[in-house]
Amino acid sequence: MTDHNLELPFWEGFIASKVERRSGAVWIDLRRCPSAPMVCSGCGHHCYRVHETGVRIIRELPMLGQPVWLRVPLRRLRCGQCGTRTERVSWLDRHARVTRALADFVGVWCEKLPVAHVCKLAGLHWETVRTIERARLERQLSALPEPQPTRLVMDEFALFKGHRYATAVLDADTRRVLWVGEGRSREAIRPFFEWLGTKRCANIEAVAMDMNTAFDLEVRQQCPNARVVYDLFHVVAKYGREVIDRVRVDEANRLKDNRPQRKIVKRARWLLLRNPQNVPPDQQPRLNELLAANQALMTVYLMKASLKELWQQHDAKTWRLAWRSWFAMVADSGIEPLRRFADKLKPYWRGILARVRWPMHTGQLEGINNRIKVMKRMAYGYRDSAFFFLKIKAAFPGNP
Structure with missing residues (x-):
C-alpha cells in the first residue's frame, strides 16, 4: 500500500491519495482537489452548496495487464436551477461505472473485434461491454441529420438459420441504412413507415424491391406518391x-x-x-x-x-x-x-x-447485405437483434 498526493491530468479535479494492490487488481483512492470548482452536471453552472457526499467505485483502463478500480468521492450539489444534482466530472459520464477513457477504448475495439474478444482485452463482463457499445452507437446515430429520403431500396437478409429474415431499408441517394427490422411481412415493415411519418412518406417518389407482394402492398398504402420498381437481379434469379x-x-x-x-x-x-x-x-x-x-x-x-x-x-x-x-x-x-x-x-x-x-436497383443493398454477413460471422452471431440492427445502421451512416 502506498500513500500519494498526486494531481494527474487524466483524473482532472482529483488527487490520487492512495494506491494498493489487492486480489490481483490495483485499487486507487481519489480525493477532490480543494481548488476544483463544484459544477452541476445538469446545467453546467457553478454551485456552492453540497447536499451529500458518497463514494462510487469506478473501473479504469487496465494497468500492466491488471484491472484498475477507483474509489471516487462524488458530491450531490444543490443547484438553484436543477435542484439536487451530482457534480460534473470531466472524465466520467453521469451514472457511469467506467471512466470515459475505458469507454472510448471499448468503443474503438468494438468496431474491429467481436464483443467477446473486447471483454478479454478490457477485462470487463460481456454485458458491460455491450452496454457501453450500445450507448456509443445510440450517440453516433442521434448525431446524424434527420433523413429526408425521396427514393428507397428495400430488401431482406437472413437473420438466423431456419428461414428467419430481417428487412433493411436504404436511402437510395445517400446510401444510409434508415431502418432494420425483423421479419419480411407487411406488419414487420409497417413500423418503418410509422417512424417515417405521413409527411415524409408523401415525399417518397420510388421504392426499389424484389417481387415481394408484402413490400409492394405496404408501400402502395403508406406512400401514395411512390412508384414501385422491381429489381432485375431478383427476377433473373427467380x-x-x-x-x-x-x-x-x-x-x-x-x-x-x-x-x-x-x-x-x-x-x-x-x-x-x-x-x-x-x-x-x-x-x-x-x-x-x-x-x-x-x-x-x-x-x-x-x-x-x-x-x-x-x-x-x-x-x-x-x-x-x-x-x-x-x-x-x-x-x-x-x-x-x-x-x-x-x-x-x-x-x-x-x-x-x-x-x-426510375433506373433503380437493389444492388446497393445487396452489397450492404454481404457486409452484414461478415459482421455476423465475425461476432459469431448476435443474441440481441436490436443491438445487431444498431450496429448495421451505425456501419452505414450514408454519404456526407
Missing part, C-alpha cells in the same frame, strides 16, 4: 430457379436412357445460370455443345437474355414492344415452365415499366 433449373431437370429425366448425355445435363446447372460474359473461356465450348444438342435448354437460355432487355429500355414505347415480343416468344416456345413463369410475371408489369423512369 427465372433461373423456376425455368432454367426446371427445364434442366426435365431434360435430364428425358435422357435417362442415355447416361453420358444425362450426366452432362445434370452437371451443367451453374454453367447455365452464369451470364454469358462470366463463362470461363475453357467452359465456353462445353456450353456451346450443350446448347446445340438441346433445343429446350437453348430456348430458355436465350430467353433469359431477352428478359434482361426489358430493364434496358429507355422509353415506354420501346419497352411495350419488347414486353409484347417476349411474351409472344414464350407462347411460341411450348415450354411449360417458361409459360408458368411468364404468367406469374404479367401482374408485375407496372413495376418493371417503372424502371424506365
Whole structure:
C-alpha cells in the first residue's frame, strides 16, 4: 500500500491519495482537489452548496495487464436551477461505472473485434461491454441529420438459420441504412413507415424491391406518391430457379436412357445460370455443345437474355414492344415452365415499366447485405437483434 498526493491530468479535479494492490487488481483512492470548482452536471453552472457526499467505485483502463478500480468521492450539489444534482466530472459520464477513457477504448475495439474478444482485452463482463457499445452507437446515430429520403431500396437478409429474415431499408441517394427490422411481412415493415411519418412518406417518389407482394402492398398504402420498381437481379434469379433449373431437370429425366448425355445435363446447372460474359473461356465450348444438342435448354437460355432487355429500355414505347415480343416468344416456345413463369410475371408489369423512369436497383443493398454477413460471422452471431440492427445502421451512416 502506498500513500500519494498526486494531481494527474487524466483524473482532472482529483488527487490520487492512495494506491494498493489487492486480489490481483490495483485499487486507487481519489480525493477532490480543494481548488476544483463544484459544477452541476445538469446545467453546467457553478454551485456552492453540497447536499451529500458518497463514494462510487469506478473501473479504469487496465494497468500492466491488471484491472484498475477507483474509489471516487462524488458530491450531490444543490443547484438553484436543477435542484439536487451530482457534480460534473470531466472524465466520467453521469451514472457511469467506467471512466470515459475505458469507454472510448471499448468503443474503438468494438468496431474491429467481436464483443467477446473486447471483454478479454478490457477485462470487463460481456454485458458491460455491450452496454457501453450500445450507448456509443445510440450517440453516433442521434448525431446524424434527420433523413429526408425521396427514393428507397428495400430488401431482406437472413437473420438466423431456419428461414428467419430481417428487412433493411436504404436511402437510395445517400446510401444510409434508415431502418432494420425483423421479419419480411407487411406488419414487420409497417413500423418503418410509422417512424417515417405521413409527411415524409408523401415525399417518397420510388421504392426499389424484389417481387415481394408484402413490400409492394405496404408501400402502395403508406406512400401514395411512390412508384414501385422491381429489381432485375431478383427476377433473373427467380427465372433461373423456376425455368432454367426446371427445364434442366426435365431434360435430364428425358435422357435417362442415355447416361453420358444425362450426366452432362445434370452437371451443367451453374454453367447455365452464369451470364454469358462470366463463362470461363475453357467452359465456353462445353456450353456451346450443350446448347446445340438441346433445343429446350437453348430456348430458355436465350430467353433469359431477352428478359434482361426489358430493364434496358429507355422509353415506354420501346419497352411495350419488347414486353409484347417476349411474351409472344414464350407462347411460341411450348415450354411449360417458361409459360408458368411468364404468367406469374404479367401482374408485375407496372413495376418493371417503372424502371424506365426510375433506373433503380437493389444492388446497393445487396452489397450492404454481404457486409452484414461478415459482421455476423465475425461476432459469431448476435443474441440481441436490436443491438445487431444498431450496429448495421451505425456501419452505414450514408454519404456526407
